Amino acid sequence: MRGPGRWAVLAALVMLAVVMVFPFLIVALNAVKSPEEYSSEGPLSLPDGLYLQGIADFWNRVDFGEKLVNSLLISGSVAVLAVVLSVLNAYALGIGRVRGRLSILVLFLVANTLPQEALAYPLYYLAKELGLYDTRLSMIIIFTVIQAAFGTYLLSAVLGQFPREILEAAEIDGAGRFRALTRIVVPISRPTLSVLMIFFFIWTWNEFFLPLIFLISNDNQTVPVALGVLQGERYMDATMSSASALLGIVPAVVFFLIFQRTLTRGITVGAVK
Amino acid sequence: MRKGYWLYLVPSLLLFLGVIVVPFLMNLGVSFTRWSGVGTPRWVGLDNYVRLLDDERFWLSFQNNVALIVAMAIVPTAIGLVLAAALFDYIGKRFGTRTAAALRAMYYLPQVLPVAVAGVVWGWMLHPSYGAVNQAFGLELDWLGDPDLALATVMAVMVWFQLGYPVVIFMAGLQRVDPAYYEAAELDGASWWRKVWHITVPQIRPEIFVVLLTCTIAALKVFGPIFVLTRGGPGNATMVPSYFSYLNFFQKSNVGYGSAIATVLALIIVVVTFLFLRVQERER
Numbered sequence: 001m002r003g004p005g006r007w008a009v010l011a012a013l014v015m016l017a018v019v020m021v022f023p024f025l026i027v028a029l030n031a032v033k034s035p036e037e038y039s040s041e042g043p044l045s046l047p048d049g050l051y052l053q054g055i056a057d058f059w060n061r062v063d064f065g066e067k068l069v070n071s072l073l074i075s076g077s078v079a080v081l082a083v084v085l086s087v088l089n090a091y092a093l094g095i096g097r098v099r100g101r102l103s104i105l106v107l108f109l110v111a112n113t114l115p116q117e118a119l120a121y122p123l124y125y126l127a128k129e130l131g132l133y134d135t136r137l138s139m140i141i142i143f144t145v146i147q148a149a150f151g152t153y154l155l156s157a158v159l160g161q162f163p164r165e166i167l168e169a170a171e172i173d174g175a176g177r178f179r180a181l182t183r184i185v186v187p188i189s190r191p192t193l194s195v196l197m198i199f200f201f202i203w204t205w206n207e208f209f210l211p212l213i214f215l216i217s218n219d220n221q222t223v224p225v226a227l228g229v230l231q232g233e234r235y236m237d238a239t240m241s242s243a244s245a246l247l248g249i250v251p252a253v254v255f256f257l258i259f260q261r262t263l264t265r266g267i268t269v270g271a272v273k
Numbered sequence: 274m275r276k277g278y279w280l281y282l283v284p285s286l287l288l289f290l291g292v293i294v295v296p297f298l299m300n301l302g303v304s305f306t307r308w309s310g311v312g313t314p315r316w317v318g319l320d321n322y323v324r325l326l327d328d329e330r331f332w333l334s335f336q337n338n339v340a341l342i343v344a345m346a347i348v349p350t351a352i353g354l355v356l357a358a359a360l361f362d363y364i365g366k367r368f369g370t371r372t373a374a375a376l377r378a379m380y381y382l383p384q385v386l387p388v389a390v391a392g393v394v395w396g397w398m399l400h401p402s403y404g405a406v407n408q409a410f411g412l413e414l415d416w417l418g419d420p421d422l423a424l425a426t427v428m429a430v431m432v433w434f435q436l437g438y439p440v441v442i443f444m445a446g447l448q449r450v451d452p453a454y455y456e457a458a459e460l461d462g463a464s465w466w467r468k469v470w471h472i473t474v475p476q477i478r479p480e481i482f483v484v485l486l487t488c489t490i491a492a493l494k495v496f497g498p499i500f501v502l503t504r505g506g507p508g509n510a511t512m513v514p515s516y517f518s519y520l521n522f523f524q525k526s527n528v529g530y531g532s533a534i535a536t537v538l539a540l541i542i543v544v545v546t547f548l549f550l551r552v553q554e555r556e557r
Contacts (some may be wrong), residue, residue: 017379043405096278122296206387228389238403248390
């Protein structure tokens with residue numbers, strides 16, 4: 001296809017891109033309008049000015065800062081702890097090649113595909129018995145295990161390729177097993193570990209089902225849970241609803257921009273999940 | 274020499290036991306009982322499973338699940354293939370790779386959202402009285418409240434949400450394809466669609482498998498968008514197994530019944546995964 005044909009193809013693809021991005025634009029546009037402006041001008045007009053009261057009202061009403069802190073605390077802790085567990089496991093499975101490693105790996109993989117629905121009620125029950133129900137700690141423990149199941153599977157394959165000579169040299173120098181792990185294996189695998197950590201962070205941030213069940217009090221809720229539960233509340237008018245959507249979008253897009261390079265490199269890794 | 278490495282598995286195996294193995298077995302055990310969540314569960318054998326087979330809502334929820342597999346796995350894979358091929362060997366070659374990369378990023382954008390937040394965005398856009406969609410097009414449709422419309426609306430939202438994922442994965446896979454194939458096909462005068470079908474598809478088959486598998490599993494597990502957008506309604510128009518089990522666990526206090534639904538769902542997911550991996554294995 002030459003001449004005008006190629007522009008038609010480009011136009012069609014650009015049009016689709018506009019459709020994909022449209023919800024983001026329209027949310028941002030209307031989050032900064034006053035309710036009066038929305039009802040008189042409708043959703044498609046450009047805002048007359050920057051009306052931030054809707055965002056501020058929603059922020060204060062749900063104490064959004066607190067929700068951000070909760071999400072950051074849970075996702076951050078899970079990302080670090082799940083990487084630590086994955087490394088320990090992968091060290092034993094990938095480098096140590098302990099007996100029964102294949103069945104252990106299969107176990108981790110099956111655990112990763114199990115729907116959380118099939119664990120939810122017993123987890124809820126056990127957490128209540130242990131006094132962990134409605135705590136952020138319960139979420140940290142559960143998601144650390146769930147993410148580490150995937151991390152172990154992935155990292156064992158990576159560490160299986162780890163150059164043996166380096167480890168043998170370290171052993172001759174009298175380095176113990178734990179020293180070899182912390183001084184050699186971890187520093188050399190750092191790029192993979194950081195990709196894994198970012199993925200764990202974002203996956204945990206995006207979780208909805210278990211946090212919805214576990215974090216019932218306002219003070220403990222994460223960003224997606226708080227927004228999801230409030231959706232359709234009676235006091236939410238048009239502009240406040242778009243303000244709430246915007247507050248959900250912004251952190252996600254910020255993470256994407258910060259981690260973009262690592263993520264695009266690692267997305268194919270994530271596809272294994 | 275190999276001894277001692279076991280120690281490194283101990284913390285995970287203990288946690289794993291407590292968070293996954295024991296709860297899963299408990300769920301299985303509870304599925305053979307009648308239990309409200311308090312008091313002692315009463316053993317009823319296979320009663321819950323027999324009841325499931327007769328439950329219209331249960332079958333409806335799986336029927337809706339199939340619709341969501343179409344919306345979350347099949348349609349995005351098909352459109353994603355065409356888009357990835359178009360961006361990679363048409364736009365990329367004629368308008369530069371930067372144009373292609375920018376378009377790819379725009380298609381991918383919905384994927385960065387937590388799926389519940391995607392629900393919040395569309396819940397607002399589709400609100401019957403003040404929603405942007407009705408206002409913009411002068412419509413008065415109750416997109417999520419009309420039983421005839423709700424499932425189709427949720428499906429459309431999920432296509433929007435998922436589309437970027439296959440595009441990105443397929444474009445990454447296409448980098449592997451030897452350009453000589455395309456040049457040879459062009460010399461033979463093959464049309465663009467024929468090239469996609471006969472070169473692109475076979476070459477990135479592994480990626481297609483991964484995308485279909487992961488998206489099918491995601492569709493079987495779908496909960497967030499249903500909870501946020503429709504809560505399974507109106508009526509049972511958008512009921513899915515995941516939400517159906519949640520309802521039985523936490524609102525109807527039918528914990529045994531909910532556990533049976535969750536067990537069936539887990540079984541289906543494990544079987545689907547196994548079948549996919551088998552087919553993929555045979556392809557090699």
